Amino acid sequence: xxxxxxxxxxxxxxxxxxxxxxxxxxxxxxxxxxxxxxxxxxxxxxxxxxxxxxxxxxxxxxxxxxxxxxxxxxxxxxxxxxxxxxxxxxxxxxxxxxxxxxxxxxxxxxxxxxxxxxxxxxxxxxxxxxx
Numbered sequence: 018x019x020x021x022x023x024x025x026x027x028x029x030x031x032x033x034x035x036x037x038x039x040x041x042x043x044x045x046x047x048x049x050x051x052x053x054x055x056x057x058x059x060x061x062x063x064x065x066x067x068x069x070x071x072x073x074x075x076x077x078x079x080x081x082x083x084x085x086x087x088x089x090x091x092x093x094x095x096x097x098x099x100x101x102x103x104x105x106x107x108x109x110x111x112x113x114x115x116x117x118x119x120x121x122x123x124x125x126x127x128x129x130x131x132x133x134x135x136x137x138x139x140x141x142x143x144x145x146x147x148x
Contacts, residue, residue, distance in 0.1 A: 023136035
C-alpha cells in the first residue's frame with residue numbers, strides 16, 4: 018500500500034513529549050514491516066521543521082534533518098500542477114482555520130492514487146486516515 022505522511026505524524030515521531038510519540042513509532046514500525054510505500058510532500062517537511070523549531074528547538078530540527086533519509090520516504094515536490102490543485106481545493110473550504118498544506122495533501126492523495134495518510138488530523142476523512 019502507498020501512504021502519505023502528514024506533518025503531525027512526523028512531529029509526533031521526532032518530539033518525545035508529543036502525545037502521539039509512542040503511537041507514531043509503533044505505526045511506522047508496522048508500515049515498514051508491511052513494506053508500505055511512504056510518501057511525503059516537501060511542503061510537509063518544511064512545516065515539520067518549523068513546528069519542531071517552535072515547539073522543541075533547533076537541535077530537534079537538526080536531528081529530524083539528519084534522520085530523514087533513513088525513513089526512506091519518497092518526496093513529492095510541490096510543482097505548478099499540484100499548486101493549482103491545492104488552491105482549487107483550499108478555496109472550496111468553508112471552515113475557518115483550514116490549512117493549505119492539508120489541502121495539498123488531499124490533492125496529492127488524489128493525484129498519486131495513494132491509499133491513505135498517516136495523520137491524526139480530523140481534517141482528513143476517517144476512511145483514509147491511518148492511525
